[in-house]
Amino acid sequence: MFELNIEKSWCDAVYARSSVRKYTGAPDKEQLDRLGVLCRKLSWQGVTIRMFKGPGLRSQIRGTDVYAVIIAKQGTPMEVEGFMGEALVLEATAMGLGSCWLGAGYYPDIISRNVNLQNDEAVHCVIALGKAQLPAFAPKRKPLEKVCGMTEAQLGELGTWQKEAVLAARVAPSAINMQPWKITADKTSVTISEPTAVLYKKYAALDRGICMLHATVGAFKAGRKAAWKKVDGGYAMRA
Ligand SMILES: Cc1cc2nc3c(=O)[nH]c(=O)nc-3n(C[C@H](O)[C@H](O)[C@H](O)COP(=O)(O)O)c2cc1C
Structure with a gap:
């Protein structure tokens, strides 16, 4: 478990990201295609990640309507959701995109309908993706x-x-x-x-x-x- 091909560009991305809530637009077609390919690679070990464009995000996220949904099969440790989802975040960062993990900033009913959620599946988080309005800043962390x-x-x-x-x-x-x-x-x-x-x-x-x-x-x-x-x-x- 927790096996993944790590990309070299993620080494810088861990220090170059911060959550983005204001965007100037959605990722363009080429970026969406690249993210889509990665989502397929990240969809295993009980987790499926799917990209969507359209309604679903709450108003705290402005300027993009693109998001990834992390779908977990019953019995999957939640750590796998975080592990795979953050790989998508780091790749988006390396591509010059902004992102924001969202546990509350989405409409669960719209998301469940979009993914046709089954009884043995759950969604705990989605990830907003788009072109960031402002550059990333060093976020506050414990010493x-x-x-x-x-x-x-x-x-x-x-x-x-x-x-x-x-x-x-x-x-x-x-x-x-x-x-x-x-x-x-x-x-x-x-x-x-x-x-x-x-x-x-x-x-x-x-x-x-x-x-x-x-x-x-x-x-x-x-x-x-x-x-x-x-x-x-x-x-x-x-x-
Ligand atoms: C599991 C998870 C859920 C989150 N849910 C939300 C959310 O609902 N709304 C929001 O604005 N930010 C959300 N965030 C973003 C965090 O607030 C943010 O990651 C944290 O404050 C650290 O700042 P940074 O991402 O800029 O480094 C979430 C982050 C994680 C990891």
Whole structure:
């Protein structure tokens, strides 16, 4: 599980994105085709991602009517939704597009009708996509030491892949920027798990999946291929 061909361009994309809610237009035809191809590649391990153009987004998103819907088969860990969805976000970023994860910013009835949602399927999030009105800005995140209990230099002593994985994981987006993860790094692994107190649990597992994709991209940047294993309260990566 959590196996994916990582693109080199995503290494920069993890640091170059921020949520976009105002757009100057939808992606053009060529961009839509490229995103459509990627959605097909990302549709496995219990998740299907489909692109739509038309009504469905609430008014907090302005200037685009294009969005991707993440459809999960019953029993699929929510982390997979975050992992695959964030791959689409990073590819869109690398293509120069803006995006925004939406847990609440869409009309569920329209989306369910569009995707012809089956009884054993659920939609928890959609992703708005389009041409951003403004450039991305560095989003606020918890300090590195608070997230993993280590400085960048201490992480570097463990290994380059651990350092790059944790730095990329730290900047992952999450619902209402809660960053509901605890990151632990040691000589052999990087673990992303639930902290003891999570105020807003609804998307915590999905957020964790987003964070795991960022860690995977960080390890890739250091020349390593990540392998994830379920552990108590989260997932551990060896690379
Ligand atoms: C699972 C999830 C759900 C989200 N839902 C919404 C939403 O409904 N409306 C919205 O404006 N932003 C939404 N966001 C965007 C977050 O608010 C944003 O990612 C976070 O504040 C961090 O900022 P950044 O994306 O600019 O780095 C969501 C993000 C995630 C990961």
